Amino acid sequence: MYMIASVVLNNATRAFDKEYYYLIPMDLTGKIKPGIRVMVPFGAGNRPREAYVIDVFPFNNSSCDERNSYNEYATTIDVSQLKDILRPVDEKPVVDRDMLKLAAWMRERYICTFGDAIKCMYPAGKGAKEKTLKAAYLAVTREEAERMIQDNKLKKIQHIRVLEMLMDNEFIPVCDVTKFAGVSSSVLDTLKKYGLVNYKEVRITRNPLKSRKIRQTQPLVPTPEQAKALDFLKKKLEENRYYECLIHGVTGSGKTEVYLQLIHHAIDMGKEAIVLVPEISLTPQMVERFRERFGNEVAVLHSRLSQGERYDQWSLVKDGHIKVVVGARSAVFAPLKNLGIIIIDEEHEGTYKSETTPKYHAAEIARKRCYEKGAMLLYGSATPSCETYFKAKKGLIGLLELKSRTNNMVMPEVEIVDMRKELEEGNRSVFSRKLQDEIKNNIKLGQQTMLFLNRRGHSSFVLCRNCGYVVKCVGCSINMTYHAYEDRLICHYCGYTIRPPKICPKCKSTHIRHFGAGTQKVEEEVKKQFPGCSVIRMDIDTTTCKNSHEKILRDFCENNINVMVGTQMIAKGHDFHNVTLVGVLAADSLLNLGDYRASERTFQLITQVAGRAGRGDLPGRVIIQAYNTEDFSIQAALRHDFETFFKQEIMIRKKLNYPPFTNIASIILSGANEKQVSETASQVKKDLLKEFCSSETSEGNITEILGPVPAPIKKIMNKYRWRIIIKCEDMEKLIKALTCISDKYCSKTGRRPVELGIDINPFNML
Ligand code: ADP
Ligand code: ZN
Numbered sequence: 055m056y057m058i059a060s061v062v063l064n065n066a067t068r069a070f071d072k073e074y075y076y077l078i079p080m081d082l083t084g085k086i087k088p089g090i091r092v093m094v095p096f097g098a099g100n101r102p103r104e105a106y107v108i109d110v111f112p113f114n115n116s117s118c119d120e121r122n123s124y125n126e127y128a129t130t131i132d133v134s135q136l137k138d139i140l141r142p143v144d145e146k147p148v149v150d151r152d153m154l155k156l157a158a159w160m161r162e163r164y165i166c167t168f169g170d171a172i173k174c175m176y177p178a179g180k181g182a183k184e185k186t187l188k189a190a191y192l193a194v195t196r197e198e199a200e201r202m203i204q205d206n207k208l209k210k211i212q213h214i215r216v217l218e219m220l221m222d223n224e225f226i227p228v229c230d231v232t233k234f235a236g237v238s239s240s241v242l243d244t245l246k247k248y249g250l251v252n253y254k255e256v257r258i259t260r261n262p263l264k265s266r267k268i269r270q271t272q273p274l275v276p277t278p279e280q281a282k283a284l285d286f287l288k289k290k291l292e293e294n295r296y297y298e299c300l301i302h303g304v305t306g307s308g309k310t311e312v313y314l315q316l317i318h319h320a321i322d323m324g325k326e327a328i329v330l331v332p333e334i335s336l337t338p339q340m341v342e343r344f345r346e347r348f349g350n351e352v353a354v355l356h357s358r359l360s361q362g363e364r365y366d367q368w369s370l371v372k373d374g375h376i377k378v379v380v381g382a383r384s385a386v387f388a389p390l391k392n393l394g395i396i397i398i399d400e401e402h403e404g405t406y407k408s409e410t411t412p413k414y415h416a417a418e419i420a421r422k423r424c425y426e427k428g429a430m431l432l433y434g435s436a437t438p439s440c441e442t443y444f445k446a447k448k449g450l451i452g453l454l455e456l457k458s459r460t461n462n463m464v465m466p467e468v469e470i471v472d473m474r475k476e477l478e479e480g481n482r483s484v485f486s487r488k489l490q491d492e493i494k495n496n497i498k499l500g501q502q503t504m505l506f507l508n509r510r511g512h513s514s515f516v517l518c519r520n521c522g523y524v525v526k527c528v529g530c531s532i533n534m535t536y537h538a539y540e541d542r543l544i545c546h547y548c549g550y551t552i553r554p555p556k557i558c559p560k561c562k563s564t565h566i567r568h569f570g571a572g573t574q575k576v577e578e579e580v581k582k583q584f585p586g587c588s589v590i591r592m593d594i595d596t597t598t599c600k601n602s603h604e605k606i607l608r609d610f611c612e613n614n615i616n617v618m619v620g621t622q623m624i625a626k627g628h629d630f631h632n633v634t635l636v637g638v639l640a641a642d643s644l645l646n647l648g649d650y651r652a653s654e655r656t657f658q659l660i661t662q663v664a665g666r667a668g669r670g671d672l673p674g675r676v677i678i679q680a681y682n683t684e685d686f687s688i689q690a691a692l693r694h695d696f697e698t699f700f701k702q703e704i705m706i707r708k709k710l711n712y713p714p715f716t717n718i719a720s721i722i723l724s725g726a727n728e729k730q731v732s733e734t735a736s737q738v739k740k741d742l743l744k745e746f747c748s749s750e751t752s753e754g755n756i757t758e759i760l761g762p763v764p765a766p767i768k769k770i771m772n773k774y775r776w777r778i779i780i781k782c783e784d785m786e787k788l789i790k791a792l793t794c795i796s797d798k799y800c801s802k803t804g805r806r807p808v809e810l811g812i813d814i815n816p817f818n819m820l
């Protein structure tokens with residue numbers, strides 16, 4: 055009898071992403087377990103490759119169908135052909151059997167590899183047993199680096215950001231540089247090639263979790279609405295059966311308190327919980343509320359942790375010390391063994407959809423995990439997505455409504471200002487006269503104001519008034535954005551950066567200016583128009599460093615800063631009691647996105663932003679500025695009227711055949727040669743037509759294939775992009791067709807002149 059392990063390669067293309075069998079040498083018996091990584095000799099050259107052990111089983115030529123195989127090709131095994139496993143990489147499994155099963159499901163559902171799926175499930179850098187890490191440091195002096203940046207020698211904002219980070223530190227682990235600068239490690243390699251950066255091995259020294267004294271809080275006495283919801287949900291929890299439910303509660307209706315008490319109940323039942331929140335509402339405030347209730351049984355997982363901290367938190371969960379995991383999207387994979395409930399707060403948020411392979415939605419993973427475990431999946435939102443609310447209305451999932459705010463705080467008064475009129479009447483400021491008066495008044499009263507704008511940077515574009523020339527990125531078909539603080543133009547897609555031109559490159563006119571206010575410009579205007587007013591800005595550009603957004607929030611709160619200016623970041627989850635005025639500049643800017651969710655997002659943003667005002671004892675006011683004031687999403691948001699908004703929106707979705715009435719898949723073909731891209735796109739379309747034609751049923755289950763046409767953003771990083779959209783109600787059929795296309799057009803060996811990307815129900819249609 056032999057011991058055999060089935061493994062899948064860690065870094066495989068889909069063509070090689072299947073189970074392979076290896077013999078377990080005698081001396082490794084007991085060390086090779088499902089879920090650990092091993093090194094195996096692979097291919098004709100026996101090159102060592104890293105692989106995951108899927109299963110371990112004895113083999114005597116007859117028992118092979120007793121185990122669950124993840125791969126339909128391998129049914130017979132010829133032992134004489136098998137090679138030996140070289141050595142184990144891990145001592146303990148990095149993932150358990152449930153997670154291996156989930157990975158197998160993800161592989162099919164997201165048309166990715168096993169390795170792609172498993173990588174979502176544990177923190178990177180895990181297994182670096184040596185306790186040393188590769189770190190980067192500046193290979194030149196600070197002054198030299200400074201000069202390089204000043205003299206404009208670097209053309210990529212990513213290069214500049216990384217250098218600036220390294221200038222302030224002796225060294226930083228590579229994994230932390232890539233994380234906090236939001237870049238790939240190839241950026242560091244390039245800087246090394248330039249001779250600006252070098253690597254060394256450093257020992258990891260990590261501050262053990264500071265065991266801060268936490269004041270324990272007791273559950274609040276529920277309001278009648280909360281009590282009704284809690285009774286119902288607790289009973290459901292006790293049934294130990296899969297159950298899915300939406301809490302639709304206005305902002306400040308006490309949803310979080312319901313989560314806390316429900317989790318308490320789950321813990322009493324011996325179960326564990328995951329709470330997902332959008333990355334940016336993972337503020338200290340939010341985390342504190344869970345820590346105060348559940349103490350050290352809470353782990354927090356989010357992308358702003360350093361690699362070391364992340365690994366520590368993950369280990370605590372894995373070793374069974376944790377009852378509640380609070381985290382952003384990837385926390386949905388937290389390795390809790392006795393999962394009883396997953397809560398997804400702000401269910402409608404786009405940050406739950408992964409933009410990189412595998413392009414999963416956290417709710418889909420949560421649904422799968424809860425289904426397997428007989429657990430509860432609970433969504434919460436003041437502005438649920440049309441998809442989720444539709445299911446709730448149809449009774450496919452539960453629906454609970456919280457209609458009043460706790461302490462009966464009134465909803466803020468919302469007023470709209472037509473900016474076209476302001477312009478007609480000679481006001482060229484970014485602020486309407488109404489908003490100016492209110493800000494002034496608020497400063498006088500010592501109350502705080504939040505100004506919200508959906509555009510970071512200083513101005514949206516630089517335009518020549520003489521000839522109409524607009525400065526675009528050389529590699530992307532996108533206007534470059536002016537950033538005043540750095541006095542640079544930056545491409546938000548690829549990071550290419552130049553100094554703003556003083557004369558028009560096309561007609562040599564000097565009338566080249568920036569237009570369209572961004573957050574930096576608004577910050578500047580506040581300072582100019584309200585002398586002596588303190589102002590703070592919060593957007594991606596001010597929050598790339600670790601803890602910086604927490605610092606900004608604390609600063610705003612503790613120092614009673616008059617005005618905060620920010621992008622949608624500030625629209626999320628914060629509870630500032632002294633904020634009584636919220637201004638939304640260009641509220642209609644999202645409407646022109648060219649995305650079927652444009653109205654939904656406009657409604658959500660206005661409602662969420664408005665919810666920031668009047669969280670304390672003082673009533674709040676909201677002023678909305680827009681050019682298109684009549685749009686139904688804006689009008690409904692003014693009246694806090696979700697029902698009416700939903701009724702209209704769902705009618706439009708039905709008429710135009712958009713989700714929830716169908717599924718959408720976007721196929722993007724991209725490459726350097728536009729002709730090749732468009733030709734491949736046509737070929738893909740032909741193949742799709744064949745695929746769908748052969749499986750088309752007669753029951754009017756229509757599939758639409760739109761395109762190929764150039765994508766809304768025609769070029770990114772010198773690659774032309776063409777898009778095909780498929781609308782297909784039958785998810786299984788859709789995935790089957792896409793898998794065929796993917797396997798045909800994604801090459802076995804990696805790079806191809808035309809690359810193909812697939813996103814099912816994408817959040818971003820550009
Ligand atoms: P949501 O998550 O719906 O926005 P929160 O749970 O944050 O609402 O509640 C809003 C505010 O109301 C918080 O300050 C919270 O402490 C308070 N609150 C919630 N439930 C109660 C209750 N039952 N009694 C008193 N105050 C409550
Ligand atoms: Zn010009």
Ligand code: ZN
Binds near residue numbers: 527
């Ligand atoms: Zn670019």
